Amino acid sequence: MNERKRTILITGTSSGIGRHVASRFLERPEWRVIATARHLEDIADLAERSAVTRSLDLDDAVSIATLAEEVNAGHALDVLFNNAGYGGYGAVEDLSLDQMMRQFTTNVFGPMDLTNRLLPTLSRAEGRGRIMFNSSILSYVVSPMKGNYCASKAALDAYAKTLRMETAHRNISVTLIHPGPIESRFNANVYKRYLVETKPRANPELKTQYAALERAMQGQDDSMKAYRLTPEAIFRAVYEAATDRYPRECYRITRPSKVLYWVQRLLSDRWVNAVQSRRFADG
Ligand SMILES: NC(=O)c1ccc[n+]([C@@H]2O[C@H](COP(=O)([O-])OP(=O)(O)OC[C@H]3O[C@@H](n4cnc5c(N)ncnc54)[C@H](OP(=O)(O)O)[C@@H]3O)[C@@H](O)[C@H]2O)c1
Known part of the structure; x- marks a missing residue:
């Protein structure tokens, strides 16, 4: 039988989860992969493995519009995996407006704009269009x-x-992925940004808290090690959401994501706040 290949577009395939998910879909001949990254040279190896590679910077509205226009004009699209994102860490009082806005541009407005623009093509997907967001615990x-x-x-x-x-009503399903700790360059990338964006503004009164944050970002405090999973856990969820007839609305990946979801639903806000505040005070 000569079935049409299904197409998935993935953002942030230069490293970590996005790279792994792209790589695993490329192993399956029934899938066509549109792999995107800010710098095409970072995903040259995926192109060699027959991915369609395109540059996409979620901070750049023109880059988003150009890609969406090309996809809407020429490609069938069945699945959109909004994966790219980063963490801008630091106490909220120490963040500049620019820093706060940049975080929202990359993690929220960029994916929203890209998704909105691709909706016409996803609406035409045979079967049904699937949209996934890599959110977080x-x-x-x-x-x-x-x-x-x-x-x-x-x-x-x-x-x-x-x-x-x-x-x-357009037969599109939307799935949220809520990962806990996953092996990737996430913390290393967060730390690099933190050194430039937050550290120079850090409130000295929070010295202990910043020291603890720095240890965590550098992988020196590995209290989460026992729970950390490889990006394969995310691939399995994305693949299921892409292929199941009725995909789940949400996948909570790693034990902390599952347990803490129920803990914060069952306990009062006051209790959750007290626990988190104690952790903060202890640094
Ligand atoms: N790892 C975890 O423990 C964890 C847990 C919960 C949620 N997540 C989420 O998982 C997603 C993937 O993170 P990861 O763990 O794979 O981290 P990662 O290795 O740091 O990968 C992040 C990816 O996002 C891309 N990106 C960042 N800013 C971008 C922009 N402006 N435009 C386009 N792409 C951009 C990066 O590209 P460059 O290489 O060009 O920077 C990179 O490809 C993120 O949304 C993150 O919030 C991760």
């Missing part, structure tokens, strides 16, 4: 020193849930 369990990142992922969740309601 931190969208529902907020953490001190990561407030702006948490806010961006919570905003992404709200957009995704609204989109799900508004596009159901």
Whole structure:
């Protein structure tokens, strides 16, 4: 039988989760992969493995519009995996407006704009169009020193849930992925940004808290090691959401994502706040 290949577009395939998911889809001949990254040279190896590679910078509206125009004009698109993102860490009081806006541009407004622009093509997907967002456990369990990142992922969740309601009649399904700790360059990249963007503005009164944050970003405090999974766990969720007849609305990946979801639902806000505040005070 000569079935049409299905196409998935993935953002942020230069490293970590996006790279792994792209790579695993490329192993399957029934899939065509549009792999995107800010710098094409970072994904040259994916092109050699027959991915269609395109540059996409979520901070650049022209880059988003150009890609969406090309896809809408020429490509069939079945699945969009909004994966790219970063963490701008630091106490919320120490963040500049520019820093806060940049975080939201990359993690929220860029993916929203890209998704909105690709909706016409996803609506025409045979079967049904699938949209996935790589959110985070931190969208529902907020953490001190990561407030702006948490806010961006919570905003992404709200957009995704609204989109799900508004596009159901077009046979499009919307899935949220909520990973806990996953092996990738995420913390190393967060640390690089932190040194430039937050450290020079850090409030000295929070010296202990910043020292703890720096240890965590550098991988020196590995209290999460036992729970950390490889990006394969995310691939499995994305693949299921892409191929199941009725994809789940949400995949919580890693044990902390599952357990803490129920903990914060079952306990009072006061209790959750007290625990998190104690952790913050202890640094
Ligand atoms: N790893 C975890 O523990 C974890 C947990 C929960 C959620 N997540 C989420 O998973 C997603 C992937 O992160 P990861 O763990 O794979 O980290 P990563 O290795 O740092 O990968 C992040 C990817 O996002 C791309 N990116 C950053 N800013 C971009 C922009 N303006 N435009 C386009 N692409 C951009 C990066 O490209 P460059 O190489 O060009 O910077 C990179 O490809 C993120 O949304 C993150 O919030 C990760």
